[in-house]
Amino acid sequence: MSELRKRGLRDALVPGSFLETKPMASAVPKIEAYLANEAFVPTEPRLAATVMLLREGADAGLEVFMMRRAHTMAFVPDAVVFPGGGVSRLDYDPCPWDGPSPAEWSEKIGCSESDAAAFVVAAVRELFEECGVLLASPAKAGGLALNASSWLDARRSLDGHELSLSAFLKRERLVLRADLLSLQSHWITPPYESRRYDTCFFAARIPEGQRADSKTTESNGAAWIRPKEMLDLADRGEAIVVPPTVSNLSMLARTHSIDELFSGTCVPNVMLRPVALEDGAVVLRSEIS
Secondary structure (H helix, E strand, C coil): CCCCEEECCCCCCCCCEEEEECCCHHHHHHHHHHHHCCCCCCCCCEEEEEEEEEEECCCCCEEEEEEEECCCCCCCCCEEECCEEECCHHHHCCCCEECCCHHHHHHHHCCCHHHHHHHHHHHHHHHHHHHCCCCEEECCCCCCCCCHHHCHHHHHHHHCCCCCHHHHHHHHCEEEEHHHCEEEEEEECCCCCCCCEEEEEEEEECCCCCCCCCCCCCEEEEEEECHHHHHHHHHCCCCECCHHHHHHHHHHHCCCCHHHHHCCCCCCEECCEEEECCCCCEEEEEEEC
16 A cells, blocks of 8 residues: 555545545544444445536636535535435436447446446436436437426426436437536445445536526525635535545546546546554545556
8 A cells, every 4th residue: 555646535536546534523433333343234335426517617617516415314414515316216217318328338337237327317317306407408309408497397206206207308308418428436435334325426517598406305505616615615614525525526626627527537436445543543545446
């Protein structure tokens, strides 16, 4: 390990380095219990997808749409996050599709074709459910669907698992636009957590003519913000931002345009594991292969 270069959450994650950070205070009891129990069996992580919805700012730089999770949420309540959530069984229903195939996404993500397709479908669905932005276009006419704001009832039905994205797209004669997503990173919740997620972080440019909102019960506020401003709020203790979000915000803060972001490569799987140091302190560490 001494031969590898140490990186922090704010650094670019590059092969041949390891990421290291201090755990949040609230996680310390769980970490201590995990390290003390040699027979500990981690919970199997649930597949999840999140989307960094982006727009070019009025002056130079990117803005990202972020939401503050409601305090009633079981997982990271009150944290500021990107839109996203767990993959549903309904996300495995085949969708009308345009763009890179599930086989291509499978190679990018490193999973089966069925899981890869479900990751993409979940990303599009969650983005639509949580902020009303729909990455789809008319099946015949081409171009992007511009009247996404009129589908509030459909968003509620999707959120309640009463409707699949596949059924919705077919009903409205739309096709999912997989080409509007770019895989940026892939994080797995540390093994000591009882709620664990295997999460793909995608980026997407907000389609022209669409507007993001926060008409979801899962958040109590949302806004467009520059990545560095969000990181500054976290540094001052004015916002709760978990490690994967910090790392992805830092990546966005180093990026000058959405085109530049889409032309880059994805960070490999990252799972922070607790490591006890010689002085008794504990850090979270992940090797970047």
